[in-house]
Amino acid sequence: MxxxxxxxxxxxxxxxxxxxxxxxxxxxxxxxxEDVPFPFQPGKFGELxxxxxxxxxxxxxYAARGLxxxxxxxxxxxxxxxxxxxASAEGLAVVEETLRWMAxxxxxxxxxxxxxxxxxxxxxxxxxxxxxxxxxxxxxxxRGVHAGDPDAILGYNSxxxxxxxxxxxxxxxxxxxxxDYMGVDSYRGTWSDGEPDDILGEIDATYNAVGLPVLVQExxxxxxxxxxxxxxxxxxxxxxxxxxxxAVYENPEAFLERIPYAxxxxxxxxxxxxxxxxxxxxxxxxxxxxxxxxxxxxHTAEGQxxxxxxxxxxxxxxxxxxxxFVYSWSDPDVCFNCRYPNCPCETAWGITTPDEEPxxxxxxxxxxxxxx
Numbered sequence: 229m230x231x232x233x234x235x236x237x238x239x240x241x242x243x244x245x246x247x248x249x250x251x252x253x254x255x256x257x258x259x260x261x262e263d264v265p266f267p268f269q270p271g272k273f274g275e276l277x278x279x280x281x282x283x284x285x286x287x288x289x290y291a292a293r294g295l296x297x298x299x300x301x302x303x304x305x306x307x308x309x310x311x312x313x314x315a316s317a318e319g320l321a322v323v324e325e326t327l328r329w330m331a332x333x334x335x336x337x338x339x340x341x342x343x344x345x346x347x348x349x350x351x352x353x354x355x356x357x358x359x360x361x362x363x364x365x366x367x368x369x370x371r372g373v374h375a376g377d378p379d380a381i382l383g384y385n386s387x388x389x390x391x392x393x394x395x396x397x398x399x400x401x402x403x404x405x406x407x408d409y410m411g412v413d414s415y416r417g418t419w420s421d422g423e424p425d426d427i428l429g430e431i432d433a434t435y436n437a438v439g440l441p442v443l444v445q446e447x448x449x450x451x452x453x454x455x456x457x458x459x460x461x462x463x464x465x466x467x468x469x470x471x472x473x474x475a476v477y478e479n480p481e482a483f484l485e486r487i488p489y490a491x492x493x494x495x496x497x498x499x500x501x502x503x504x505x506x507x508x509x510x511x512x513x514x515x516x517x518x519x520x521x522x523x524x525x526x527h528t529a530e531g532q533x534x535x536x537x538x539x540x541x542x543x544x545x546x547x548x549x550x551x552x553f554v555y556s557w558s559d560p561d562v563c564f565n566c567r568y569p570n571c572p573c574e575t576a577w578g579i580t581t582p583d584e585e586p587x588x589x590x591x592x593x594x595x596x597x598x599x600x
Contacts, residue, residue: 229600230441230550232408234381238544238600239341239551241298242593243446246558248584249293255579255590256597260290261298261343261445261553266306267330273322274329284337291338298341298381298445298553299334301327301369304348304357305497315361323365324372331376341381343411343445344369349386349393351506355497359392363399374406385411385445389433397438409550410438413446417522417535418453419512424539431546441550444543448555449535451587453527453572456517464514473508480504487514490567512573513566527572533588536579540596554593558584 229238241259245252252260265279287297304314307326312319331342348354348362357365366384373382384400384407386393397410412434416422427447434442462473468486470476476483480503484492491513495506512519518527525531536554543552559578563571579589 229544229546230548232381232441232550234379234408235340235550239298239381239443239553240597240600241296241551241553242579243553243556244558245290245295246584248580249290249295251580251584251586252295252557253293255586255594256600257593258294258597259296259298259341259551259553260557261300263300263346264302264330264334266302266310267326267333268310270309271311273326284334287334287339288337296340297338298343299339300343300346301330301373303345303353304365305355308356314365315357320364320368323368324375327369327372328376331373331380333376335377335380339377339380342373342377342383344373344382344384346385346445347387347413349388349390349396351498351502352494358499359396363396366396366400367403370400370403370406381408383407383409383411383440383443385413385443386434387413388430389437394437401438404438404440407440409443410434410440411443411445414444415446415448415555416520417525418448418450418518418520418527420520421522422520423522423524424535424542427539428542428546431543431549435548442546442548443550444552446553446555447539447543448577449522449525449532449539449589450518450527450572450576451529451532451559451578451589452576453516453518455521455527456511456515456519460515460517461508461511464511465508476508477504480507483507488566488568491565494565510565513563513568513571516568516571516573518572527576529587529589532576532579533592536589537592537595540592544596544600554579558582 243261245260267280269275307314312322414427414430416426525535558580562569563574
């Protein structure tokens with residue numbers, strides 16, 4: 229493992245911690261990774277929102293109990309809702325100043341780490357930006373956080389390191405002297421086929437592309453859900469009146485009218501030329517099944533624990549990894565994308581139940597984080 233000088237030990241974390249802090253501490257979890265609400269009321273710089281104040285209070289309360297916070301900064305869409313164009317020079321100046329102010333404010337609450345937004349190579353996280361506009365947004369965020377709190381651990385991330393991400397990294401690289409880590413999110417075995425060893429391959433690819441210590445900011449294995457087949461995907465498309473997946477590209481508007489509104493609304497935020505691709509990308513939500521799996525482990529509570537047990541042992545031994553955040557702490561009641569309670573896509577990642585009672589995976593995390 230790699231130890232960041234600003235931390236002094238491995239970053240052992242979980243995403244979206246809640247209220248049972250004794251249970252979190254007993255699992256040897258020392259960090260919580262969580263999105264911060266946009267701090268200001270629309271169009272009113274400096275007038276704080278209740279959601280931001282509650283987040284700041286939680287950061288302070290967690291810090292008092294020895295739980296650090298890795299803050300995921302606001303998304304481009306949040307700045308657009310505030311009233312600025314995050315792709316314009318004026319908007320980027322607001323991004324930088326907002327994050328400078330926020331970093332200084334949250335430092336006083338005990339916050340110690342930042343991730344400049346999340347997975348901007350994924351369309352629903354970067355809207356209304358294009359991939360070509362993403363690097364400038366990241367640079368503004370990096371500059372802002374560093375100016376507000378130069379002592380904070382700081383980095384950014386991606387979902388994979390394909391050609392688009394590598395192009396993004398090259399434009400951000402001149403600012404890497406302000407950055408402590410590069411983050412990677414990996415869901416091999418669930419969102420795509422794979423095993424724990426494949427996560428190591430993504431870590432290696434990230435390090436080779438950037439040359440910075442790697443922080444695994446999201447990884448996990450779902451404890452529920454079957455795997456869908458191409459035939460099932462085609463059957464769904466035909467049930468909406470289309471003969472083939474290719475036909476959706478000819479009339480994406482009609483397809484969007486026939487899928488759940490919560491998903492269609494997200495797709496409509498992306499450029500029209502991407503509507504068909506992005507809508508079909510929600511097939512796991514439409515079928516409530518996974519597109520990938522593991523040959524070794526099933527999507528059960530026991531399979532989740534076994535996958536995490538193997539994965540954590542290998543991640544912690546990797547020479548370039550400075551930390552890992554397990555996704556996630558507890559199972560929510562409904563999927564935040566499609567809003568269905570029986571969709572495994574966002575309801576079965578937790579290492580605890582919706583009531584924060586330990587699942588078998590909790591004990592795998594506890595065992596490995598005890599060693600760091």
